[in-house]
Amino acid sequence: MGGLPMLERIFFLGFLVCMMTSCSSSKLFDWKTEQQDPDDYTTGLIVPENWQVGETFFAPKIEEAGLPWVWDWRDIPGGLTEVKAQGSCGSCWAFGSTAAFEGAVKIQTGVDLDIAEQDLVSCSSHGSCGGGYFAHKWHVEKGAAYEADYPYTASNSRCKSGVERHEKLTDYAYLGDSSKGPTTEQIKQGIYEYGVVATVVRANSAMKAYKGGIFDGCSNFTTNHLVALVGWDDFSSRGQEGHWFMKNSWGKSWGEEGYMRIPYGCSRVGVTTTIVVYEPGEDMPRFLHDQIFTIKSGEQITIGIDGRAGHSYGWQVDGGPSIRGVSKLTVSPDQTVVYKFIQESPKGRAETLIQVVVED
Numbered sequence: 001m002g003g004l005p006m007l008e009r010i011f012f013l014g015f016l017v018c019m020m021t022s023c024s025s026s027k028l029f030d031w032k033t034e035q036q037d038p039d040d041y042t043t044g045l046i047v048p049e050n051w052q053v054g055e056t057f058f059a060p061k062i063e064e065a066g067l068p069w070v071w072d073w074r075d076i077p078g079g080l081t082e083v084k085a086q087g088s089c090g091s092c093w094a095f096g097s098t099a100a101f102e103g104a105v106k107i108q109t110g111v112d113l114d115i116a117e118q119d120l121v122s123c124s125s126h127g128s129c130g131g132g133y134f135a136h137k138w139h140v141e142k143g144a145a146y147e148a149d150y151p152y153t154a155s156n157s158r159c160k161s162g163v164e165r166h167e168k169l170t171d172y173a174y175l176g177d178s179s180k181g182p183t184t185e186q187i188k189q190g191i192y193e194y195g196v197v198a199t200v201v202r203a204n205s206a207m208k209a210y211k212g213g214i215f216d217g218c219s220n221f222t223t224n225h226l227v228a229l230v231g232w233d234d235f236s237s238r239g240q241e242g243h244w245f246m247k248n249s250w251g252k253s254w255g256e257e258g259y260m261r262i263p264y265g266c267s268r269v270g271v272t273t274t275i276v277v278y279e280p281g282e283d284m285p286r287f288l289h290d291q292i293f294t295i296k297s298g299e300q301i302t303i304g305i306d307g308r309a310g311h312s313y314g315w316q317v318d319g320g321p322s323i324r325g326v327s328k329l330t331v332s333p334d335q336t337v338v339y340k341f342i343q344e345s346p347k348g349r350a351e352t353l354i355q356v357v358v359e360d
Contacts, residue, residue, distance in 0.1 A: 041208040041250045043225040044090025045200055046131035047272075058173040058275065059182075060189040067188050072231035072245055073103060073196055076289065077351065080196065080230060081112050083258025085251030087154035093132035094120040095249035096198040096226035101139055101169060103196025103230065104278035109285050110350030113167065116150035123159035130156075134198060134226070134274055136172035143168040167284075171277040181271040184241075184264045188232055194275040197229050201246070202267040212256045214243055218266040229270070233261070244269060282308060285343040288352040296359055297334065303354050304328035304341055316340040333358055 074080050081102040086095050094117040105113045121128060124142075126135040143165035150163050175190050175197070176182035182190070190197050201207075203225035206217020227248050234242040243261045246269065252258040262269055280286055286305055295301050307313055307327035315323040318338055323329070329339065333356055341352040 041203070041254065042086055042088055042090050042092070043203050044086070044092040044127070044129070044131040045224050045226045046093075046127065046133060047223070048133055051133065052174075052178040055178075056171075056173040057177045058175060058190075059177060060175070060186055060193060062185050062189055067185075067192055069234040070232070071188070071192060072233075073107060073191070074230055074245070076107060078106070078110065078112070080106055080247070081114065083247060083252045084117070084152075084249055086117070086249040087152075089121065089129035089154035089156075090131045091117060091121050091127070091129055091154070092226045092249055093127050094135055096228050097126075097135040097139070098144075099228035099247055099249075100136070100196045100198040100274065100276045101144060101167075101278065103228070104169075104194070104276050105167060105280075105284075107195045108278055109280050109348060111284060111348035113144070114147040116145040116147045116152065116163075118152045118157070119145035119150045119160075119163065119165070121155075122157050123163075128156050129154070134172075136169060136198075136274060136276055139169040139276075140172060141168075167278070167281065169276050170279045172274055173277075175273045175275060182273050184270070187229065187244075187270050187273050190273065190275045191229060191231060194277065196247070197273050197275055199227060199229050199270050199273040201225050201227055201262070201269040204267070207260070207267065208250075210255050210260055213261065215260055215262045215266060218263070220268065223268050223271060227269075229273070230259075232264075241265075282310070283346040285311065285345040285348055285350040288341065288350075288354070290353045290355075292355045292357060294357045294359060298332065300330055300332045301356060302328055302330045303339060303356070305343075308345070310346060312344045314342040316342070331356060 084095055086092055098115040098117055102113050102115055105111055120126060120135045120138060124135055124138040126132045126138060144167050145163045145165050150160055175186050200223040202219045202221050202223050204219045227246050229244045230247050231245040232242060241264050243263045246260040246262050248254060248258055248260060293301055304327050313327040315326060315329055336357045339354045341354055343350045
């Protein structure tokens with residue numbers, strides 16, 4: 001994949017911000033408990049010149065059968081990872097990028113991965129507290145550091161040496177083509193097929209003041225903020241076309257616990273959107289979403305997955321005794337049965353409900 005161009009102006013802007021603020025502070029920023037002041041609802045998107053050069057663009061095939069009217073990745077068991085707060089650092093680009101990566105890991109494995117944004121701010125060439133752009137290339141090439149190993153400080157601190165990086169993205173791409181942004185249907189398809197997407201939006205004073213409901217303070221000015229989209233709803237109480245579920249990086253006290261319902265196209269949301277591709281390593285469980293299979297009476301069906309070395313597996317049938325050490329079951333129930341499939345790996349545990357419906 002082609003990389004993003006090196007931009008001297010990003011580092012220059014970052015330097016100016018550093019000179020004007022206390023960016024050298026070593027205070028840790030606790031995004032899990034921080035209540036941000038509205039004045040600290042910082043943005044930070046800087047669009048590089050010729051950013052399209054060397055990048056991959058992807059137009060997903062729109063399924064003829066159509067997509068669900070409502071889709072929300074927060075509905076998976078355990079939900080998505082926590083909403084975070086970027087503080088007074090213009091690092092939205094880092095938080096939007098990690099939101100997509102964390103979403104991909106959670107959807108694929110069921111594991112809540114807490115990726116370090118400070119690793120991107122301090123160590124990558126994609127930006128600083130003075131602003132930046134999508135950082136997926138770093139996660140493809142270098143991998144992700146963990147928040148526990150590299151806590152967020154909301155500062156342009158020196159890159160920490162000796163930090164271990166773990167999971168890597170397999171790939172990433174921009175939706176649409178290089179001459180125009182993706183359509184609403186292409187963004188939906190990207191979310192449906194690949195999970196949480198990172199995107200841009202125009203953040204204005206109305207967005208900073210947002211408390212809930214469907215946002216109506218749209219602006220057509222240039223995008224200045226990088227966020228994530230986790231789903232959509234084609235219905236609206238106001239008769240609008242529909243809206244996205246947008247995950248922000250301004251803490252859980254903003255909006256609807258850190259999320260916004262924003263109409264399609266409002267404030268230029270989605271004009272540049274990326275998908276990420278993640279394939280779980282051998283140390284991760286492979287998450288199966290709850291499934292329903294229908295069979296005829298007397299038929300057999302095999303459920304589960306191929307086992308991996310170092311992982312443990314088990315089943316529980318309708319709340320009864322556990323069956324341990326088996327990753328696949330071949331069953332022929334005489335009535336509808338619910339099976340719980342349990343996976344444990346070195347990095348997490350995932351549970352899946354599989355219902356086998358028996359028809360006469």
